[in-house]
Amino acid sequence: MSALDIKNLSCSYQKTSVLAGLNLTLENNEIVCLLGESGCGKTTLLRAVAGLQSELSGDISIQQKVLNDPQTNIPPELRKIGLIFQDYALFPHLNVFDNVAFSLATNMSKSEKQQRVEEVLALVQLSDMEKRFPHQLSGGQQQRIAIARALAYQPDLMLLDEPFSNLDQHVRFQLIHEIRHLFKQRQMSALFVTHSKEEGFAFADRIALMKAGKIVQIDTAQKLYRAPNSIYVADFMGQANYIGLNILDDYSYQSCFGVLYTQAKIDQPKEAALRLLLRPEHIDITPDQSGKAVVKQVAFQGASQQITAQFAGQDFLIKYSNHTCDSVFFQEGDKVTLSLLNHDFVVFAD
Numbered sequence: 001m002s003a004l005d006i007k008n009l010s011c012s013y014q015k016t017s018v019l020a021g022l023n024l025t026l027e028n029n030e031i032v033c034l035l036g037e038s039g040c041g042k043t044t045l046l047r048a049v050a051g052l053q054s055e056l057s058g059d060i061s062i063q064q065k066v067l068n069d070p071q072t073n074i075p076p077e078l079r080k081i082g083l084i085f086q087d088y089a090l091f092p093h094l095n096v097f098d099n100v101a102f103s104l105a106t107n108m109s110k111s112e113k114q115q116r117v118e119e120v121l122a123l124v125q126l127s128d129m130e131k132r133f134p135h136q137l138s139g140g141q142q143q144r145i146a147i148a149r150a151l152a153y154q155p156d157l158m159l160l161d162e163p164f165s166n167l168d169q170h171v172r173f174q175l176i177h178e179i180r181h182l183f184k185q186r187q188m189s190a191l192f193v194t195h196s197k198e199e200g201f202a203f204a205d206r207i208a209l210m211k212a213g214k215i216v217q218i219d220t221a222q223k224l225y226r227a228p229n230s231i232y233v234a235d236f237m238g239q240a241n242y243i244g245l246n247i248l249d250d251y252s253y254q255s256c257f258g259v260l261y262t263q264a265k266i267d268q269p270k271e272a273a274l275r276l277l278l279r280p281e282h283i284d285i286t287p288d289q290s291g292k293a294v295v296k297q298v299a300f301q302g303a304s305q306q307i308t309a310q311f312a313g314q315d316f317l318i319k320y321s322n323h324t325c326d327s328v329f330f331q332e333g334d335k336v337t338l339s340l341l342n343h344d345f346v347v348f349a350d
């Protein structure tokens, strides 16, 4: 059974279309990250699922229960959704206990409430802070309280909008790992918005990369990085070089690195203009006095060097790992040879 099913969702603001015919399915216990540049519609999609969006068409179901279709529009408070925002949204005049208890049904007995609040505060490791007020907590602790409050409500789906972006780097990644572990333990499905791919990598099972109101690719972070379906996805997911290819026959191309052979039959017309994606770690660099490439720039990064080298009339970005004791430290002006390391080819047609 899927945790969330979105079919053909379109949303607009004053008739300006923001989401157009979007489809998305979340499996049970899955965390999916909506990633994309500012303004692509991530928050609008989250708001649509929460029932906070008015100009909307399409079908939305949670746990097979229809929330939105042409006949139905379940109000936000009945959707069994936990919402977590960037600014924690805690009530400043309520202590931790009352903030967490706030979302619980009014017909719950006092002892049931007590038990539920204690349980979720233990989950976020803040049991001893029941009496404190939000201003007496750090940003990370406030966000944990917000998460405890959402968990106490026992939602069918958790929606998180940039929940970690107000936290400093160290606390942020610690909290991301902690909350991911907690969600997995509680078998919680979640849709999570961010514009940081590092947060998406650390928190989500799958990433849905959005562009102008559409999901352009959805898959694991590794797949999006290694097998992007477009130059847009390739560039969004990491640094990239591209080289031109000419088809020689069904299994080989001519390139500036010589003839490249493929295992899979090439299914493009012979005259197609093609580009091969080369990540910086796909290119090997070796010092060579008679080499045809020259180092233009070196950025030492501790465990690696990021090198820009000119070869065949173009600049290549190369990642050179310093992991062995005979690693070379390259300098501007060094003559070098570049070669391609074995990897699965990703080729784009222009």
Ligand SMILES: Nc1ncnc2c1ncn2[C@@H]1O[C@H](COP(=O)(O)OP(=O)(O)OP(=O)(O)O)[C@@H](O)[C@H]1O
Residues within 6 Å of the ligand: 013, 014, 018, 036, 037, 038, 039, 040, 041, 042, 043, 044, 045, 195
């Ligand atoms: N209330 C509104 N009225 C009119 N237009 C809006 C409104 N809210 C958002 N928009 C527009 O809708 C588009 C999508 O906005 P949305 O907030 O969903 O993007 P986002 O991907 O979450 O961006 P960000 O990463 O900057 O938060 C943007 O062009 C934005 O300007």
